[in-house]
Amino acid sequence: MNHSRKKYYQWEAMYKAAANHRRLELLMTLQDKPGLTVEQLSEYLDTAFVTVAPHLQKLARAGLIEKWYEGNYVHHRITKLGKSIISLCIML
DSSP, X not given: OOOOHHHHHHHHHHHHHHSSXXXXXXXXXXXXSTTEEHHHHXXXXXXXXXXXXXXXXXXXXXXXXXEEEETXXXXXXXXXXXXXXXXXXXXX
């Protein structure tokens, strides 16, 4: 097997990002409701903004969600990789 070390670090970051109940809940929510802002996610999940925002940052850095900007709002959606993580969790 000839994987580069960089790939192993990417896998580690992806799995670490998904290894949290709050982040899995965010992924599931964004799968069902793409395009939500941090404020909308906080309200929908009845969780503080200061709790949700860092989890979204971690998911984005791992490539499990992506962000786009509209004016002063940052919207989020799950990526193909994020959907694969959800599928894996459901299979287990």
